[in-house]
Amino acid sequence: MADRGAKRPTVSVPDDWPAHPDLTLALNGMGGFDWDLDSGLMHMDPPALEVFDLRPAEYDDRPESLSSRVPDHEAARLDALVARALKDGSDSYGAYFRARMRDGALRWTHIQGSIRRDPTGRPRRIIGIVRDASHEYTHAAERLAVDEERRRHTSVVERTTAALAHARSVGEVIAALANEQGLERLGAENVILGLVEAGRIRLVSEGKAGSFVPDLEYTRVGDHFPMSEVVRTLTPRYVRTRAEFRFGYPRLWHAIEPLNIHSAAYLPLIAQGRPIGVIGVFYARESDFRDQERNVLLALGSSIAQSLARAMLFDQEHSLAADLQQAMLPRRIPGVPGAQVAVRYRSAGVGRDIGGDWYDVIPLPDGRVAAVIGDVQGHDTHAAALMGQLRIVLRAYAAEGHAPATVMARASAFLNELDTDRFATCTYVDADLSTGAARIVRAGHIDPMLRHAEGICRRLPVAGGLPLGIASEFIRLDYPVTTVHLAPGDTLVLCTDGLVEQPGIDLDDGMRDLARVVRDGPQDVQQLADTLCESADRAGGESAGEDDMALLLLRRLGTPEHDxxxxxxxxxxxxxxxxxxxxxxxxxxxxxxxxxxxxxxxxxxxxxxxxxxxxxxxxxxxxxxxxxxxxxxxxxxxxxxxxxxxxxxRREPGEAGVSxxxxxxxxxxxxxxxxxxxxxxxxxxxxxxxx
CATH class of the missing domain: 3.30.565.10 (Histidine kinase-like ATPase, C-terminal domain)
Structure with missing residues (x-):
């Protein structure tokens, strides 16, 4: 146990220890002041004068002598601060302000004052310090700059990810990255995108116009190019200066030299553990690509890769759906003697961009022609498959020469026998163009329209039966036939509800709008079909294309009866x-x-x-x-x-007569x-x- 009586060892200290407070303040860039409020005089020690860049002879203990060092707006702010502290009973105050140095430069300064009051609470003196706060401000500014840079980088990832969330196809992904808004989000001069295909990299976006180099559209993974290196190594490649481009990639330099590009980041796009592409982001500035920026670019590459993988899958499904849809629709519309025919189909913008809408034109015996428009419930491959079967069955029954009501009844029975939960609506027209007689059968479909040669357009209230498939369930296969006369120059308009239905708008209003467009549209059926599709897209706005649409126009030729x-x-x-x-x-x-x-x-x-x-x-x-x-x-x-x-x-009836x-x-x-x-x-x- 240590001896409690032992003496403490002698320690040698400097003669001027501890330091005088004045020395402490001076060494830390601080000076003191003593402001006598009764006399108005304010004493400032030499270190305080140094803070204001004043010589002792330039200061006479009057605060007004500081006017050359404190700008007017800063002086007014400090006076208001001191007056408020004196009035509200505060015992101290502090503030940052800018002081003007001898060379005219402004320097951040901090003042801290302690208010001394008498027993009545009246302020008598203010004793405080002033100090040079320029280094403190610089450090704060650096921290703010770092925080701002971090927020900017985070914002780049967030805004780019938000933009990519709405991109469904590869083309839309490219647009979100390489258009003006995309380049502005990335702070980049240009963006290129390549896809990996069978050991090669295919450039699918060259970015800004004028930056495309034909011989670089396809490059091999083994070539000495940045994109090839990225795919081989699955690691990013950063090019910091133009010199690195020139000497590191001489085969690429001829394409880079005329462009305003000084640095670039090539990022691998990896999905499910394999490279699907590579993106190149080019900057108009040289960059060291520090750790923080590299981390941001890696996060950005991951987000782009996921969006691109989703878009590639969508494009594959869309291509399959489009091929299936085209296979189900008629390859061509046969020429119809005595008539002009125009057809249009627009796929849906939801699901797999496929639906059950269809049209058909069928030559019939005795020179007649059948025009068919229909819609199978749903927007998927099942709907498209049913549509194809139903279209073929209708064509077969019609070609056999059956009456319109019989064709519709047999088609309904066929759909019911398929044991599906889907139904279909349809309008079938059997037209004799030599006489103009047209027999129309409607199965749950919207009414057709007729535009007369003189320009009047009206909705044809065709008698209807139940939709195909449902009619057989209720054993109601009787379809009434409505006969109308098509005069020379008259145009029959058949369409599905995708052309007239809009969210929040009644179907009757949509039909009236359609009648107006048909009435005011061109006489040529091909031009009229284009006009109707364009009008539907404009009216639908953002919701346009949510449903697929089929359109068929049949115009009887001949000299219109102008009388x-x-x-x-x-x-x-x-x-x-x-x-x-x-x-x-x-x-x-x-x-x-x-x-x-x-x-x-x-x-x-x-x-x-x-x-x-x-x-x-x-x-x-x-x-x-x-x-x-x-x-x-x-x-x-x-x-x-x-x-x-x-x-x-004519005979007069009796008083009790009923005839x-x-x-x-x-x-x-x-x-x-x-x-x-x-x-x-x-x-x-x-x-x-x-x-």
Missing amino acids: TVGRFRQHIPPADPDALSAARHMIRAAVRAWGARERSEEIELVADELITNALLHTDGEAIVNIRMPHSAMRRLRLEVEDHSSSLPR GRGLLLVDRLADVWGVEPRGTGKCVWCEFNCL
């Missing part, structure tokens, strides 16, 4: 109330579209009476013809034909009417003045 505003013709079979109801709606729509809205109800009522009489008193169908000629009188002519030779008789009122009603509502015998029956006609 006719419009023409309507329809066959109405007996014992078919749906056909009679559909005819009423079509007559009302046609008459109003022709500008006879004020008399549309009268015309519809007379037509309904004549059609009902024809169906009740004859054994066959009724044929309705309505025609509005161009003339000063604008008389609409309504004709109802049947196969009976018995002429109708005999039909022709009386016609006589009261029509301006003129009559009956004409025909070879196969008769025709009851009437005319309405529609001025």
Whole structure:
């Protein structure tokens, strides 16, 4: 145990130890001041004067003598700070300010003052220090610069990753990196991208225009190029100066020399443990590529690699989907004598960019032609496969010469037999272009449109049945047939809902917008088809292309009947109330579209009476013809034909009679009417003045 009485060893210390406070302050760039508030005098010791770069003779203990060293705006800020501290009872204050040196340079300075008060709290003196804070500010600025550089690097990775998140294809990845916004994000002069393909590197993006070198489009992995080295070693390659380019890669120098490039970083793009590509980032400045910047570039390369791998997979699936879709659609549209045909298909922008929409044009016996538009539920390969099967089946049934209703019923039964949970909508048109008669069958699809030669466009309210596949489930395979007349110059518009449906907009509004575009569009069907697609893309905005779309336009050739505003013709079979109801709606729509809205109800009522009489008193169908000629009188002519030779008789009904009122009603509502015998029956006609 140590002896408690032992003396402490003698230690030698300097004679001036401990140092005087003045020496301590002076050695640390500090000086003191003593400000007597009553007299207003402020004493400053020599070190304090050195802080302000003043000689003792230049200072007379008055604060005003510092005006040459403290700029006015800094002096005003310090005066306000001191006044506030004196007033609110503070016992100290401190502030940074800039002082002007003898050579005019500004130097950061710090002042700290202790306020001495009397017993009443009144301030009497301020004793404090001033010090040179330029080194402190420099260190702080360096730290801020480092933090700012770190934030900038982090921002580069974050913003680039965010931009790549929206890129689906390789082309979109390239655009996100190499466009003006991408280069600005990276702080780069140019960006190139190469993909590894069978031992070679294919340059898929040369960046800015004028930087492409044809003989460098393909390079081997074993070549002496930076991109090749990166792929071989799976490590980045940094080129810090132009001299390194010139002497390290002489074969590349002729391409680099004319460009504003002084350094570059080549990064491997690795996905699932294998190199899929390499990216070169070029800078207009020389760079040492310090550790922090290299770490950022490595993180950036990893993000780009993941996006590129995803994009390459998407492009492969898209190519497969596009090939499958094209295989399912008709290879070509046959020439149709007496008509012009235009078709368009746009794939969906979701899923695998594939869907179940289709079109077809089928030559039929006796010179007729069938136009088909349809949509299988879904946006995947299953939908496309069903579409292909359904299109082939419809074509086979139609080519056999079956009636439109039979073709549709058999197609529905076929889809049901496939034991799938999908259904399909479809519109089938059997057109005789020699006479203009078109029989239309609709299975859950949207109505077609008809643009007359004179420019009027209207929606055809075609009677419809259940969608294909569903009809068989409910054992309702009866599809009503609507007959319309295509005059020379008329254009039939068939489309799927992808052309008219928009998020948040009612389907009827979309159909009205479509009718307006069709009405105002060009006469040529190919130009009109392009116009309709462009209009749909503009109207859809960001959501355009979310659904696939098919379009078919059929225009009957011939000299338009310029003396006719419009023409309507329809066959109405007996014992078919749906056909009679559909005819009423079509007559009302046609008459109003022709500008006879004020008399549309009268015309519809007379037509309904004549059609009902024809169906009740004859054994066959009724044929309705309505025609509005161009003339000063604008008389609409309504004709109802049947196969009976018995002429109708007008008779007055008794008080309790329930019949005999039909022709009386016609006589009261029509301006003129009559009956004409025909070879196969008769025709009851009437005319309405529609001025």
